[in-house]
Structures are given as structure tokens and as C-alpha cells.
Amino acid sequence: MKRQHFLGSAFIVLIFTLLLSGCSLLPEKQVHYQRFGNGIDMRLTYYARRDRVTRQETRSTILYSALGASDKESAKQILDPLSKRFQGITGLTEKITYGKNYAKEKLTIDYKKVNLKKIKQLPGMYYSNTKSNRISLKKSEEFLKKNKFVKITDNKYKKFTKKELTQRTYSIKDFDKIKLASSSIDDDATTITDLTKQLGRPDSTQKTKSTGEERSMYLWYLTPSKTAYVSVYTVGNRINTKTLNRYQNTDKKINSSVFDSLQNGIAYDTIINTLGEPTRATVFRNGSNTYATLTYRDKNTTKTYTFYFTNEKLISKRESS
Structure with a gap:
């Protein structure tokens, strides 16, 4: 009898222990969410027992165009410092891989x-x-829904098209293809219609007319954050000024020594081939003459380096902190 009583007591203790630790024995369920748009596909999975989230996994695809980055190297300059903050933390792993x-x-x-x-x-x-x-699963789901995440129950995630994944970001080469008008009868010059076909409807348009021909400004954002854009100015129907701005684009090739080595007379294309994608570029045309400015920002400092050109030849430069 004592033996049976002991076994019965042990069984009761076991049941009580299981009740206390019941969450760890319940099957783990998965809940899936996605936020898709503006060049980012973010997919989040919660693993939970009852209302308690035990772990989460987030997989994101980020188009370089969404960052205002012109290429892989520019994207690394933006994302690597952020990724570094996630390293060396117990219970957390984070890794970024870069494609084209x-x-x-x-x-x-x-x-x-x-x-x-x-x-x-x-x-x-x-x-x-x-x-x-x-971490409460219920509260987490409420938060995700408030922040434009959509619950996925049938594995039917939205996906980028092949064109979106293979289309390269807007670069200085694309910008240089915008041909400014030398006169009102320059039939080879780029038109607003040409740019609209390439970039879509302008995000901003301003028009003024006091005396003479109408003057207009057209602007296209290249990123959802609006930190990168292309703009052009027109007189009548002629584009005479163009600007490419990508504030987040920094350059690891530029520094004071490299800056000092680039002497007056060097060609506009040579500067670009040497230093890569600029942070900002502006070109103005007046008749047969063109005037251009290229600005580069050092990745490791706050310094900027600006180069000034007339008819595609360097005439002066400036270094500033």
C-alpha cells in the first residue's frame, strides 16, 4: 500500500510540474506577416506558444533604388554600419548578403x-x-497591422517582378544621357516627354512666367525617402539645367590626397571614372558652353569635395568640412 501511495503522489507532483511548465510543451505555432512596397519586401514570422512569442525570423529584400544607392558598394556604405550594431548580441543573429x-x-x-x-x-x-x-503575440500582431503589415495565411506573398530585381539603379551614366538644348531649334535635345517615358510622371512641377518664355522645374524622386532625385529646369520647351542629387551616396575613394592629385584640365569623364558615383551633379548649358559641378562626400569624414567644369574640363575645385 505504501508503494502504491508513493507512486500516486509522484504522479500528482509530475502533473503539477507539467501544468507549471505547460507553455514549453505546447506545439509551437507560426504566424506570418508581410510589408511590401517602396522597394522593400519584409517578411516576418512569429513562433509562439499560446500568446507568448518564443522567437521571430525576419527576411527582407531591399532594392538598392529604395536606399538611393547607385550600386552594391553604395548600398554597403549605408547598410553595413546598421548591420554592425546587431552583431555580438546573445540570442540575436543578423546577416546581409549583397546582390547586383x-x-x-x-x-x-x-x-x-x-x-x-x-x-x-x-x-x-x-x-x-x-x-x-x-512578448505577447496578440499585442505584436496589433502593432504590425497598425504599421501596414498584412497577415499571410495562404503563403501567397507579394513578390518583386523579374524586371524590378534585375533593373539597375539610376546612375550618373543615365544622368549624362540627358542632353541639354543648345538653342530653341536643337532637335537632338532631351525633352520632358522623353524623361516622363523613362522616369514616369514628375513628382513635382513648378511653372513661372513674368516676361518672355515660361520657366519650369520638373522633379522625379528616385527613392521613397525622397533623399535622391533628378530635376531639370526649362526655358520654354528647352531643358537647359539638370541636377542629380543622392545625399546618402558617399565615396570611399575620395580623400584629401586624391583630391590634391586631380589637377585643372582633367576631363569630366575622367573624374567620374576615377571617383565613381557622385553625391550630387549639376550641369547648365548656355548656348554652346556647358558648366558642370560634381560633389563627392567622404565615407569616413564629413568632408565634401566639389569639382567645377567648363566644357567638360576641370577649371577649379573646393574641399570643405
């Missing part, structure tokens, strides 16, 4: 191991309560 026209990021968080207080200040992280590592 887009980057892929994978982020995983194990809430059984991670310290929320350490990660809540990271880019893109939001937690309303960090007193414990308990």
Missing part, C-alpha cells in the same frame, strides 16, 4: 535568450514593455 541590384537580410531573435533591454534601441526595434522578456 538588391540586398537580402535575415534577422532571427530567440526571446528565451535575448535581453530586450539591449536590443530595444536597435534600428527598427520596438517593444512597449521590457520589464520581462515575455
